[in-house]
Amino acid sequence: xxxxxxxxxxxxxxxxxxxxxxxxxxxxxxxxxxxxxxxxxxxxxxxxxxxxxxxxxxxxxxxxxxxxxxxxxxxxxxxxxxxxxxxxxxxxxxxxxxxxxxxxxxxxxxxxxxxxxxxxxxxxxxxxxxxxxxxxxxxxxxxxxxxxxxxxxxxxxxxxxxxxxxxxxxxxxxxxxxxxxxxxxxxxxxxxxxxxxxxxxxxxxxxxxxxxxxxxxxxxxxxxx
Ligand code: DC
Numbered sequence: 001x002x003x004x005x006x007x008x009x010x011x012x013x014x015x016x017x018x019x020x021x022x023x024x025x026x027x028x029x030x031x032x033x034x035x036x037x038x039x040x041x042x043x044x045x046x047x048x049x050x051x052x053x054x055x056x057x058x059x060x061x062x063x064x065x066x067x068x069x070x071x072x073x074x075x076x077x078x079x080x081x082x083x084x085x086x087x088x089x090x091x092x093x094x095x096x097x098x099x100x101x102x103x104x105x106x107x108x109x110x111x112x113x114x115x116x117x118x119x120x121x122x123x124x125x126x127x128x129x130x131x132x133x134x135x136x137x138x139x140x141x142x143x144x145x146x147x148x149x150x151x152x153x154x155x156x157x158x159x160x161x162x163x164x165x166x167x168x169x170x171x172x173x174x175x176x177x178x179x180x181x182x183x184x185x186x187x188x189x190x191x192x193x194x195x196x197x198x199x200x201x202x203x204x205x206x207x208x209x210x211x212x213x214x215x216x217x218x219x220x221x222x223x224x225x
């Protein structure tokens with residue numbers, strides 16, 4: 001029996017609440033990939049900035065980043081640490097949620113995060129999810145997916161999420177948050193959110209997340225021959 005040669009790394013991009021993490025975790029469970037949700041890194045920088053009272057401007061964040069000990073630990077699903085503290089459970093808090101787009105738009109923040117994301121991928125068997133993985137972080141990735149879904153479908157999924165999100169969010173509020181974040185993430189100058197030219201685009205509006213996972217697994221197996 002010949003071993004499967006799995007595509008490595010795999011890039012998953014798409015807007016907020018499009019199902020990227022569910023998909024990444026499913027690929028990890030099924031094929032043994034290490035998974036990094038890069039949004040968590042931007043959220044951890046935001047948390048550190050809020051704690052230190054640092055505004056979302058280049059100079060101040062450059063100084064913050066110099067002293068920031070942000071590390072990725074744990075397999076197969078990476079957690080984000082600030083110094084010795086696993087901050088992963090804190091990264092869905094309201095204050096982080098409302099401010100993360102402003103910090104993620106800063107080139108100085110993006111440069112530092114992208115460097116660490118590439119180092120993670122270089123360790124092998126990696127799936128990374130984000131907004132610019134296929135275009136900027138891993139343009140050479142052999143397999144890329146871009147998940148699309150209507151705002152309404154994503155707001156529905158987000159307001160139904162509890163678990164890691166820690167609280168149920170009212171549907172209207174979820175809809176508003178998602179719309180605002182997508183607007184900032186798409187309009188920014190530094191690495192705006194968009195699909196790579198060679199990404200497989202999946203419109204998941206009328207699909208269940210199980211169907212999306214199944215579709216992507218077929219593609220991975222197809223690639224592996
Ligand atoms: O995926 P998420 O909702 O946790 O992302 C949080 C924020 O970080 C969101 O505003 C988009 C931004 N982000 C980014 O700019 N680039 C990435 N690769 C991942 C997330």
